[in-house]
Amino acid sequence: MDWFFWVVIGVIGVALIAAGIIVAVSNRRHRELEAGRQAELEATVAGEDVVVAPAEPGTEPLAPEPEAVPAEPAVSEPEPVAVEPEPAATLEAPEAPLTRWSRLRRRLSGSNNALARALADLLSVDKIDADVWDDFETTLITSDLGVGPATELTEALRRQLAVDGVADPAKAREVLRAELLKLVDPSLDRSLNLTPATEGDPAVVLVVGVNGTGKTTTVGKLARVLVAERKTVVLGAADTFRAAAAEQLATWGERVGVETVRSDVDGADPASVAFDAVAKGVADGTDVVLVDTAGRLHTKTGLMDELGKVKRVIEKKAPVTEVLLVLDATTGQNGMTQARIFSEVVDVTGIVLTKLDGSAKGGIVVQVQRELGVPVKLVGLGEGVDDLAPFDPEGFVQGILGE
Template sequence: MDTNVMIAIVAIVVIAALLLIGGWWFGKSRKDAVTKSTEAAKAKADERLAQEEAANAPSGEQTKTEAEVPPAAPVQEPAPAPAVEVPESAGSRIQRLKAKLAKSGNPFGKVLFNILAKDHLSESDWEDVEDTLLLADVGAEASEQLVEELRNDARISGQSDPAEVRKALRDKLLKLVGTDTDRRLNANKEGANKPSVIIMVGVNGTGKTTTAGKLSRLFVADGKRVMMGAADTFRAAAADQLETWGAKVGVPVVRSDKDGADPASVAFEASEQAKEAHADVLIIDTAGRLQNKANLMDELGKIRRVTEKNLPVDEVLLVLDATTGQNGMAQAKVFAEAIGITGVVLSKLDGSAKGGIVISVQKELGVPVKLVGLGEGPDDLAPFDPEGFVDGILA
């Protein structure tokens, strides 16, 4: 066979093979492209269908995609604020404390009545009357005055009617206690300054800080806006104690961040904040150290001076422990000299035979007893009521 013919045949075969291979490859590529296009279209259609199903799903139902998403963490609710207590009103306290006093171990009125109700009073009986008054801390001068008046009262001398004797004794005691004295706190008087500033003074252990907290409750019960200043910076627990009292009735407390801070600076800051907050009353608790009389006078005097740069001081209340009796009178005089006092708060009057301190403290200091405490309860502090007091000790 001719060589040229052979070459031509081989070429034709090669060309045919190439055409076959190219046609197969072209067909395969086209088929793959169609498959991919079909799969993409199907995926897109499935996604659109899923979206439509989710939109039309009933409330609360989750699609598969949503179910796979982890739920959000629950929102942490803030802790509820502590409930604010509603203190007992002043009027209710007076009636309740009168009843408590009648039931307390304060027997000097009963002892006096039992002696004076005898048919005939001997000189020895009158000595017993005076001794009873002295033991009750009425004081020597007041005791002598009362005995003399009782001796000269016709309702007692030669009388045996218990009702007349009781009435005579009641009248004399009321006269000594004083019924025409204005015992209102200055913050409760018409035209009182706002804020009205009250400084609490007294030795440690008399219940001074506790009394400040109870006093804030008394003002809150009257609808007043109250603030307290913790100027007893030398006793670590004093500010915490005051804050505990304030928190129960929604009364803010101004205090120092560190123990042993200058008490006057705390008082000054409290007066500024009370003024800015338009408070009705600011109660400032002070330290009760008596180790050095001069230092005490300087410290209390400074507290008053710096406070009065912002606000006038309307009231200085001396807290006196009724159970200390005449021993407390020396303490009272120191505070009266140091800062000047406008009234007395007698704490712990319950369970004491020394109720006569009411009479002697007023006579010695020349200021009235304005408040009395007859128990450990938060509302066991009330305005002093002379008739209720005398009736209670004679009950």
């Protein structure tokens, strides 16, 4: 049994030796892992990348210390920057009224109207006989001068030229100019009445006329004339039956910085819109309120009665100081019929003649003044925005004489 004893002793010895080796290896491995973890922590603080050996299975990894978060740098508030405002829309500067007539007179003298032709033909003949005078008078009548004024002018010229003769064309022209000027009548007051009846109220100008005479355009151009004279203006778009009229008028106003009172409802009561425009003029201390009315046929009694209503409603707020009738100078006798009817309804105080160039018959200036007993105050000689000017009798005569 001795051999069995020694075998057991040997097995135990081998087991003890193996256990010692295992413990030694395990302690060594543990020290290596601890050294690796320490190196990782030190490298993290230094900002280095370190490859760490993986932990052995069954071992619990150590929780890493939290990384140090660097403090955010202080941010200074930006300095305020001055922002330039958007430039306002540039307003147009209307041409001064006093300079307009010189330009328009040149255009009138270059036109080919019947009255100018008649006068030129008379001065171009060597001898004026009865046939020449008859032709001259007929031409005057067809130029819308009217029978009465045409006869007066012909007789006055025959009388003076029979005495002095026509040997001197310059003298004949002087006689002709003087007689024409008498017919146009420079003694009439052609200024717009812009003096309110009550202090603090605006002057109210009512603009009337039939469709197609350029009434709304004339209101816009008149606003430019008044702005050029440094007056404050409000526009009233009381032509509520024509959809584009209010928009057209507002566009005219915007170009010179003038506000337009209008209705957003098509077919609104024109008297109400006109009243609101005048009320705004009163509230704002405006110098002038221009009221554009709907174009009316002089043959339509109901429409003409409504125009009278517009005037009556306006005058509940402020008196109407001026009623301007816009006439197309090319309409001739039809224009005269319109003028008479309108004058009966709203008491016209002044005439605006449009299209007094090209084919226009300048004699209507004399005829309309004779018929209504009111002066032509403004004339239009073109399509430009500033082609409306106060009427100048002497300039008109010089223009049709080609001077």
